[in-house]
Amino acid sequence: xxxxxxxxxxxxxxxxxxxxxxxxxxxxxGDWIKQVAHWSCNYTGSKHALAVNSNGAGMFAxxxxxxxxxxxxxxxxxxxxxxxxxxxxxxxGLELCGYVDCSLxxxxxxxxxxxxxxxYLDKPSECVFLLTHIGGWVNPDIEQIAxxxxxxxxxxxxxxxxxxxxxxxxxxTGTFGDAGVYSLYATKTVPVGEGGIIVTKDKELYQMxxxxxxxxxxxxxxxxxVNLRMSEINALLTYAVIQETESIIKNKYKIAKEYIKACNxxxxxxxxxxxxxxxxNFYKFILLxxxxxxxxxxxxxxxRTSPVYDYAxxxxxxxxxxxxxxxxxxxxxxxxxxxxxxxxxTNSSQNLIL
Numbered sequence: 001x002x003x004x005x006x007x008x009x010x011x012x013x014x015x016x017x018x019x020x021x022x023x024x025x026x027x028x029x030g031d032w033i034k035q036v037a038h039w040s041c042n043y044t045g046s047k048h049a050l051a052v053n054s055n056g057a058g059m060f061a062x063x064x065x066x067x068x069x070x071x072x073x074x075x076x077x078x079x080x081x082x083x084x085x086x087x088x089x090x091x092x093g094l095e096l097c098g099y100v101d102c103s104l105x106x107x108x109x110x111x112x113x114x115x116x117x118x119x120y121l122d123k124p125s126e127c128v129f130l131l132t133h134i135g136g137w138v139n140p141d142i143e144q145i146a147x148x149x150x151x152x153x154x155x156x157x158x159x160x161x162x163x164x165x166x167x168x169x170x171x172x173t174g175t176f177g178d179a180g181v182y183s184l185y186a187t188k189t190v191p192v193g194e195g196g197i198i199v200t201k202d203k204e205l206y207q208m209x210x211x212x213x214x215x216x217x218x219x220x221x222x223x224x225x226v227n228l229r230m231s232e233i234n235a236l237l238t239y240a241v242i243q244e245t246e247s248i249i250k251n252k253y254k255i256a257k258e259y260i261k262a263c264n265x266x267x268x269x270x271x272x273x274x275x276x277x278x279x280x281n282f283y284k285f286i287l288l289x290x291x292x293x294x295x296x297x298x299x300x301x302x303x304r305t306s307p308v309y310d311y312a313x314x315x316x317x318x319x320x321x322x323x324x325x326x327x328x329x330x331x332x333x334x335x336x337x338x339x340x341x342x343x344x345x346t347n348s349s350q351n352l353i354l
Contacts (some may be wrong), residue, residue: 004191005332006241007248013240021232029214032235036197039183039242044172046199048206051235052213055161055183055196057228059130061212062179062198062205065094066128066155068224069208073126076117078102078109079314085159086313087132097127098173098329099314104288106271107134107308107320111141111148118152121341125153131177132159134184135191135308135326136283140276146176157181164190164197165245165281174199184238189252189283190245191331192238195230250280255329258338259285261343284308285327294323300348301325303341 017181021027033051040049052058067073075094077085089096100109100117109117109131118124129149133139142158145199149156156177160166163173164182174180179202184195200206205278210224215225256273263270269288273280291297298304305326312321327341 004186004330006191007244007331009247010237010240010244013243014237017236017240018233021236027232028229029234030235032232035239036230036235036242039239040197040199043242043245044175044199044246046172046175046180047201048199050198050205050206050210051200051230051238052181052196052212052228053230053234054194054228055159055181055185056084057213058181058196058198058209059085059157059159060088060092061226061228062157062181063094063128063130064224065205065208065212067093070155071126071322072128072155075128075130076100076121077130077313078132079312079316080107080134080309080320081130081159081313082161082309083311083313084134085130091178094128098119100129100236101317102312102320103215103317104290104318104320104323106137106140107324108132108137108139108284109141109145111144114141114145115148118148118154125131128155128157130157130159132161133163133166133173133195135271135286136162136166136281137271137273137278138163138166138173138280140168140278142168142176144175147175148303159186161188162283163281164188164242165249165279167279169277170279175201178202179205184241189281189331190242190248192234194242195234195238240305254327255333255338256282256285258342259329259345262342266345266348268345270349282329285329287325287327289323294319298325301327301341301344301345303337305329 036051037049074097075089079099158180159176160173161183162179179200182197184192212225213228216222271286
């Protein structure tokens with residue numbers, strides 16, 4: 001329905017600087033990867049940051065270190081998350097011990113759902129909870145969930161693949177738990193093609209991950225490690241794009257304003273981007289349905305993107321898979337597509353039970 005675009009400033013910045021990399025011959029571990037980390041700390045308020053070659057690579061590194069050096073043995077996920085999160089969790093060597101149910105309002109687990117799950121765990125201090133912020137929203141209960149995990153000795157890893165630039169109470173995702181990892185994949189709100197950014201307040205964890213992602217070939221203190229670094233060319237493009245994060249999000253809010261107006265006028269239920277002290281980055285614009293037949297209700301909307309997920313890893317008691325769809329909201333989305341979506345929302349039944 002549209003093509004992923006980069007800000008012109010980002011393209012110009014990349015073009016102005018990439019030849020310097022070739023001329024220097026420094027294609028890895030140079031200044032640009034350091035600039036990405038420096039920007040990430042300044043932007044998110046995190047104490048430490050590292051650029052890696054993908055979100056999955058960053059999560060794998062953290063999980064593997066927790067298993068090897070922090071006596072973590074098991075991991076649990078939320079049911080509404082990407083299948084790749086499951087494969088990463090298992091690949092780390094941790095035992096997957098279950099999934100936390102998710103609720104419809106934000107497609108994420110509530111504090112009560114997490115508390116209930118943890119209450120059934122044997123030795124929660126041996127566990128990691130890999131929580132995913134969904135669709136560009138911060139889990140509204142993340143502060144309570146983070147405190148609960150800390151009190152129970154559960155390591156909390158935030159999967160921030162959808163949420164670079166998203167905040168709750170002006171605090172960025174990735175900074176509530178022990179660590180977080182953003183994604184810069186081509187379809188994300190801030191798209192680079194590939195790449196990830198680890199953030200953490202834990203200096204020791206940061207130093208261990210820093211060694212792990214280059215197989216600790218210098219200090220030779222770790223027994224484990226792989227090459228998960230970001231190249232200098234990728235780091236330059238990443239830095240060029242992430243500098244425009246706020247302008248990208250601003251453009252998405254301009255599109256969302258049109259959708260929100262049409263939704264309010266035509267009784268469509270959507271996840272509010274700014275309620276409960278949220279600031280969504282609008283990775284997705286999500287419509288919700290409490291209808292007895294959501295498929296029939298949503299059939300009126302033809303202009304849509306893929307759902308957040310069209311499957312659940314665990315139970316789906318609130319039928320999240322069937323009860324949400326996503327409207328197109330890419331950066332610099334063509335006006336004709338925006339107008340078509342608004343028309344479809346406007347032409348929908350005025351008496352829908354949502």
